[in-house]
Amino acid sequence: MPTIKEVAQRAGVSTCTVSNVLNNKRPVKPETKARVESAAAELRYKPSGVARSLKASRTLTLGMVVTTSTNPFYAEVLQAVEQRCYELGYSLIIANTRGNSERLKEALEVLRERQVDGTILMCTQVNPALHLSKDDLVMPVVVADWGITNLNVDLIQEEGRRGGYLAARHLLDLGHQAIGVLRGPSGKRTADERYSGFCDALQEAGVELRKDWVAEGDFELAGGYRGAQTILKAKQRPTAIIAGNDMMAAGALKALQEAGLRVPDDMSLIGYDNIELSSYLVPSLSTIEQPKERLGANAVDLLLDRIKNPDSPLRTITLEPHLIARQSTLPLNQR
Incomplete structure (x- = not known):
């Protein structure tokens, strides 16, 4: 696998210049940018997503906790969440509570160990307000498809x-x-x-x-x-x-x-x-x-906003139904 150093050597520039071009960090002369992009294409070089995320203290991975159900509603929301994550360059790890409060806590612990940047909770059959404490929510969390909760988190709810x-x-x-x-x-x-x-x-x-x-x-x-x-x-x-x-x-x-x-x-x-x-x-x-695509996309967007702005006021988004x-x-x- 080619390295950034090899790209720099082929383009006749420094590794810092290659990084600036590929990550859009600083302006680079058009002719220099063209040489770097050409060298990267010839070598089929791709920047390391892991390295970028480590530098940003993020893993570019989100978690989602759901409850098993034969109801396709949840699968359709999950599909919308996955699509939004894909569009924004994030990976998604899914955990299942199977309607069990202990599994809810275990799922959050696993996601914390996997160092996800934040988690979406959507497990209607296990109300998190009854089973979770602040100690269980040490990462940014968005709760979806519940009503008013006493948890100190952002919320998406249906009307x-x-x-x-x-x-x-x-x-x-x-x-x-x-x-x-x-x-x-x-x-x-x-x-x-x-x-x-x-x-x-x-x-x-x-x-x-x-x-x-x-x-x-x-x-x-x-x-x-x-x-x-x-x-x-x-x-x-x-x-x-x-x-x-x-x-x-x-x-x-x-x-x-x-x-x-x-x-x-x-x-x-x-x-x-x-x-x-x-x-x-x-x-x-x-x-x-119920606008399932909007529910999934809003959940991801709201979570990413919380990750980027941890001290901003809590938000509640209410989705309007129609016939x-x-x-x-x-x-x-x-x-």
Whole structure:
């Protein structure tokens, strides 16, 4: 592998001049710059990323702690994080908590040993505010996809209550008043906020939410399937169902089809997240979009800003949801 000294010898300049040219440190005469660039190209020389990062006291590596889930939402956010890291010349190390608080602490310890420059926490099933102390967060950290936390970190959060409201409002605008809800697990901020938004819209419209039209799921396919079966046991069935996320909506779609119900002719259905799968379901799923690409990119940008400006005020970025209307919802008078 060629060295910077060999490039300097071929170009007839000092190693300092080569460094200035390749790293854009100081202005160099055009003819000298051309000789250096030509010599580097001929020798196929590439500056050492490790050496540059050591001089800057950084490794150009970020960490990300996530929770295992069959929900593609997390994979899509992770893809956005990886893409942003690639664009900015950073590597990414991923650690998985598997929903376990001890593994959360172990993951942070491993990332600290690997000397990552900072870490993104996105593990909804393990609330870091309940399990971490300041001693666990000795590196720059950005928390994504949680609500208000008492941790002294930057935060990216969704407007879940607003999204839940938009989902219910969509069905109300289509003329539905008998509306069932497949909510996420009680006690989880994401689930509670979305459910509160559903209830806000129904209450505003003066529409009753019957207890036998509410089922609790786990944000997974099976939870949506079982929850829809529970709602269908009610003496009077609703004309539409709101699911707390797209995965539960997909599970509900299977239960409805098995019960001989056509979506949306017999039952309208709306999900939440707008995962890629939602547009490929039959019928395609109306849903609430969470801007996953923006979530991932913002998490990286916010973390890098914290790394560069460690003493700047803490920031919270709130991502606004919006409605994606597709084939699974239909006006009541068109059934």
